[in-house]
Amino acid sequence: MIIAASATVRAEEFHAPGPSLFDLPGIAGSEVTKPMVQLFLAAILVFGFFYLASRKRALVPGKLQFAGEGAYGFVRNSVARDIIGSHDFQKFVPYLVTVFFFILVNNLFASIPFIQFPTFSRAGMAYALAGLSWLVYNGVGVARHGLLGYLKLQSVPSGVSPVMYPLLVPLEFFSNILVRPVTLALRLFCNMFAGHILLALFATGGLYLIEHVGGIGYVAGPLAWVLAILVSFLEILVQFLQAYVFVLLNAMYIQGALADEH
């Protein structure tokens, strides 16, 4: 009996979802894949929302304008002004607001029925975004301090005796210039990647338990689906948090690049 049961289980072996989950074929045989379409859709949604919200700029805001102002004010006040400082944060607000809502919409695609694919679970998308941020914060730093001054600011730590420079300068340069964009992209990518795999694991694992295990599987399978729903709510929190962390770190890098030498 037990041997027979294990034999049937082996015949229908459970394949845990892996990285192959993200290899989507092109739509209708073309090179265009679903995440690419989602990128465009997110850009249109973000543009459309803020365009409609700011079209009629009334002194007493309507519902849509109120929502738009709230969304804009959140990034402007709690990220840009608090981190970069009231002196020169105004220039960077459009960039930070755009990036925040672009990432947020793209992440929320993971939880919207029928789309259910986080765009940034493809590493290339996240790397492109982090590359843009790298250009922005290095660009403003070079514009403020000049190339040599900026490199000195980023790679020579203050308050350290020059004896330590040979050890610290390469390390600081490596960490501040080279590794920052990689961790920025990897953080976003891996959170979305892991979240999507986790949800797929709960869903397919629950189905497998019900279909092929029997007995305790009829209890454990639906339980896995209930957990999948709970994990979805956790994922929505993570999606928001990752968009927030991305712009927060962006603002911190910009602030670090603009900072005066001590």
Added chain:
Amino acid sequence: MGGSLNMIGYGLAAIGPGIGIGLIFAAYINGVARQPEAQSRLQSIAILGFALAEALAIIGIALAFVLKASNT
């Protein structure tokens, strides 16, 4: 059901960042409880610390998949 030792290793590796994130938020809650008006200043510092600690776990999961891919 296929599995890989890498994933167990990753689970062990995630303990470190887990403890780190716990300590960061413990300190943040302590700070806010002592001085509620400092919340807005503490929040961004806490989120930065959280992001840096989490980066270790994230690098771990990336490497776990890389190793898995190169083994098979």
